[in-house]
Amino acid sequence: MSILVVVETQDNEYKKSAYDAVAYAADLAKKLSKSVTTFVLGEVANPETIGNYGSEKVFIAENWDEKKDIVLTITQMISEEKIETVVFAKSPVSETLAARISVKTQSYLATNICSIPELSGSIIKIKKSIYTGKGFIVEELHSGLNILVIKKNILQAQLSDKLAQKQVIKLAEGKTSKLVSKGITKATGDILLTDAQIVVSGGRGMKGPENWALIEDLAKTLGAATGCSKPVSDMDWRPHHEHVGQTGVKVAPTLYIAAGISGAIQHLAGVNSSKFILVINKDPEAPFFKAADYGVVGDLFEVLPKLNALLKSA
Amino acid sequence: MKILVCITHVPDTTSKITFIENNSKFNSAGVQFIIGPYDEYALSKAIDIRDKQGVGEITVLNVGTSETENTLRKALAIGADKAVRVDSEPISSIFTATQISNFVKNNSFDLVLMGRESIDFNGGIVHTLVAEMLDWECVNPIMKLDIVGDKLLMTKEVDGGKEEIEANLPLVLGCQEPIAEWKIPSMKGIMSSRTKPLVVIDPIPVSIGSKVLAFEVPQPKSGCKMIDPSNLEQLVELLKNEAKVLN
Known part of the structure; x- marks a missing residue:
């Protein structure tokens, strides 16, 4: 047995x-x-x-x-x-x-x-x-x-x-599926959100899709997948499959980095299996800090590039 | 087309989850219950299909006790034609799937729609179980559905991408956004929801292979270490030596 x-x-x-x-x-x-x-x-x-x-x-x-x-x-x-x-x-x-x-x-x-x-x-x-x-x-x-x-x-x-x-x-001969596959399209980005050891996510604090290079650069340095909050995917700043949260993708990385995300309860539901959470937000009252292990109160437009440069040389 | 939409009656996504009676029971005090968000996409899609075809009927089903009837009435207000409540707590995925498949066997349906998962127990398998019990095919989770002649064309989310799938009826489908826009009930819908039929049926027995011992809530974090933005070297140090994510 x-x-x-x-x-x-x-x-x-x-x-x-x-x-x-x-x-x-x-x-x-x-x-x-x-x-x-x-x-x-x-x-x-x-x-x-x-x-x-x-x-x-x-x-x-x-x-x-x-x-x-x-x-x-x-x-x-x-x-x-x-x-x-x-x-x-x-x-x-x-x-x-x-x-x-x-x-x-x-x-x-x-x-x-x-x-x-x-x-x-x-x-x-x-x-x-x-x-x-x-x-x-x-x-x-x-x-x-x-x-x-x-x-x-x-x-x-x-x-x-x-x-x-x-x-x-030997595999058994039996029932075969009647569904017909017409092809698979892979999403952009090499690392799957659900498999990633590190996830870097951005929220409304990013101010617009044109600023996402900050998230992508940090993700590249860390070998991380990129995610976003629901408002960001609702506004089409980022594709829907990057939406992390209760009604989006649930992630469980070793480290989850949230930049410019206030930490609504629906977003927390998608990240609460993460081992460590780092929150970067200019608002010290952002609820996300209560669920975080590490917090930086500061302007993400300064913190993200600085952190990326330090990590690159680490 | 005869469509069955299965809905869950779940706490609103903003609810704080707590348990009472020595952690043996969900604390529903002050909790607002809603149609499961994924199920509401399924219902909205069913309405689109019926209204586009100009014929057909939508039955909405919930496995639950009498307090879920307000949620079923809401589904009728949104646009379902009739409602069925299987009078039992939804004890397990297999229990719930057995009730649904039994109802489908006793009434003829072409299509069974539901959300990809409930947001209370998150099993995410009832659609697949129902399909297997009926010996139908199941596609889950789907983000797009078009009906062309007698063919259904679907976009399914797969690991790291999307798959286009073609199939014939009958089918069981698990739905998620952006398959359809949520509908806002009209005044006419709200009025008619009170008179549309809501039938209560008894559950059929299912042997349950487990026993619930207790509920728990997550342990709170021990506290957030605040790092000054002018001293990010300290953060890198913590990520390296405490979180051990840099190598």
Whole structure:
């Protein structure tokens, strides 16, 4: 009996979130004295390296094809391997799979898990983020099969030099989607907001789209993604997909930098999973300072270039 | 076209979230409840489709107790034709999806629309669950929807970009901005919302695989370190050695 982790890939490597999910499963497996098996949605150059994060086995499809019946493949894996827990890392693709598998297997499904698993006896206790990060709910799992979708940055992986045992499997033939894709357009900007370790966001205090070079230059220096507040995307200063907040993108970087954003409760809801928050605002009464770790009261048109120059030489 | 729009009854986005009775219950005192913002985009789009085609009917559904009826009446005022309330707390995503899919099975619909997620429990999976239970396709989250003949053309948000998708009915769609402009209820809409049908139905039983132990609120930040703008070197030092984000 083991815990199954289903992970995504990007450019022939594991996605960073794959390591988060395997580390979460390894922590749970240790507490339950079980083992971890990983199934890879795609192709990776060195699948065995997932063993470093605590997975004993890794299943790789012999000819990866996302048009095959992935739901059926995983459902069969769950019954053959006597899986009681399946772990996914939050993403549109993983949440869709998790939901579909939970219907097929009549299992319990929990999304937005935001803390390491705990046990009471042999019963798993989880914590989920609700009200867009403004609250949490703690639940006990009582289903024979539980499907867990976790948010990122929950725990630090315990790394080892162990390698996972690789097993090549065949994808199941079954139902194929009737949806027809007419092509994908990638947004500009290299770093995804949801994946970024650092995010630099601007608000109305930026005064206009023509001043965004200040945000972009700082982001470039830090290898950060760029975001904005809702008024900024509503005024079309920046594209909608950069809108960070309760009804926009929710981010969880190590550092969130907010320049000229007052910190309305709806904006805070989108950034409250950040580890550290730096607020730059000329108004010392801006509510954002109450939610921040570092604050600079000053004119962002002076602070941003100065900070950028210092960081460049740091 | 017969469209079902599923709406949530959720605290306004500006609400402060607290819990009472030893952290076992949401504190609704002083909280204003609204139609979920993403669900309101779904409702607005349904109205656009019906009004453009000149035929069709919009049913709006909520899984909730009697206090959600004001929210359903608001949806009727905005322009839905009739309302259904499944009389139960929306206990879990699977519970809610089972109620919706059961209603769709017993009544024929061409299209089921809802928001990409609720803003209370943020599950973001009810649309996908409903589609799987009905053996329909689901597309989520969509930002644009056009109907050309019998084809639906959609723009879906994907990691770092957009995807154009084409599909036939029936479908379940999760909506987000800017799919349609929110509608302001007219005086006529408000008047007629009182007489439009609002039917209450019993939920069907669903086994729940979990038990809620408690609610919690986030720990407040320990305090903001203020840095003088003339001493940004100190900030760089903190980012480097405390936040450890520079390497």
